[in-house]
Amino acid sequence: MFNLGDRVALVTGSSRGIGKAIAIKLSEAGASVVTHDSSGNAETISGQLRLNGKQSIACVANVSSSVEVNAMIDRVMETFGRIDILVNNAGIIRDQLLLRMTDEEWDSVLDVNLKSVFFCTRAVIKHMLKQRYGRIINISSVVGLTGNVGQANYASAKAGILGFTRSIAREVAPRGITVNAIAPGFIVTEMTQHLTEEQKTEIISRIPLGYLGAPDDVANAVAFLASEEAAYITGQVLSVDGGMRMA
Numbered sequence: 001m002f003n004l005g006d007r008v009a010l011v012t013g014s015s016r017g018i019g020k021a022i023a024i025k026l027s028e029a030g031a032s033v034v035t036h037d038s039s040g041n042a043e044t045i046s047g048q049l050r051l052n053g054k055q056s057i058a059c060v061a062n063v064s065s066s067v068e069v070n071a072m073i074d075r076v077m078e079t080f081g082r083i084d085i086l087v088n089n090a091g092i093i094r095d096q097l098l099l100r101m102t103d104e105e106w107d108s109v110l111d112v113n114l115k116s117v118f119f120c121t122r123a124v125i126k127h128m129l130k131q132r133y134g135r136i137i138n139i140s141s142v143v144g145l146t147g148n149v150g151q152a153n154y155a156s157a158k159a160g161i162l163g164f165t166r167s168i169a170r171e172v173a174p175r176g177i178t179v180n181a182i183a184p185g186f187i188v189t190e191m192t193q194h195l196t197e198e199q200k201t202e203i204i205s206r207i208p209l210g211y212l213g214a215p216d217d218v219a220n221a222v223a224f225l226a227s228e229e230a231a232y233i234t235g236q237v238l239s240v241d242g243g244m245r246m247a
């Protein structure tokens, strides 16, 4: 287990699924964790973390609103006085074939998956620059690397995250801040529960390890990238996909 004692972490979209697993893992490693979602459900997770003796607050904000994101970061700074780890995890899908894709399906997916990463990173970076320390971990997707039928909006957003990650990694490297991305494959959460058994069988046939991932598989990789042990890693994309896409 990595030691994140004294660190303050914000995990966006941590009321369930992968974000929830990341929040629990970082808390277990000793970090004070700010949980978050857009509807107030993250308070349940923060309550659990506090019951385990760890510090945690829950924030409510729509990550596609810069006003709400800035207010959330102000609250984190007022509460803890610093922010060391940002995990940009919140995301949605609105799958549709291109011919039928509406402006709203395009815009909402780009706003929640990509613009949010810009808003949250911009809001925390001034504090990390002053601290001369920071760890930013962006949750992309295997789909951002390979593309996928019916997911032109999602794949564009997730590929955009990779360009953003590499650019900001270069910008802030001299100040002790690392910026990396994780590209999960297919992970069992509410986001993937709409898949039919037939689709799951087809997907599993393309995964060398032969099974779908669990939220903890991603959370373990986040804990590593957030740790001191990953200090010399920046601008990278770590695939957590059972070998689905081998570079």
Ligand SMILES: NC(=O)c1ccc[n+]([C@@H]2O[C@H](COP(=O)([O-])OP(=O)(O)OC[C@H]3O[C@@H](n4cnc5c(N)ncnc54)[C@H](O)[C@@H]3O)[C@@H](O)[C@H]2O)c1
Residues within 6 Å of the ligand: 012, 013, 014, 015, 016, 017, 018, 019, 036, 037, 038, 039, 061, 062, 063, 064, 089, 090, 091, 092, 112, 139, 140, 141, 142, 183, 184, 185, 186, 187, 188, 189, 190, 191, 192
């Ligand atoms: N599940 C997978 O197979 C998989 C694979 C690759 C990448 N990912 C990515 O991992 C991340 C988490 O996925 P998940 O499967 O846990 O999804 P999920 O749907 O279970 O959880 C998404 C979280 O984001 C929050 N959220 C959604 N829209 C928001 C908004 N506008 N403002 C604030 N919060 C918002 C939700 O409240 C929830 O907490 C996403 O970025 C997703 O794209 C998931």
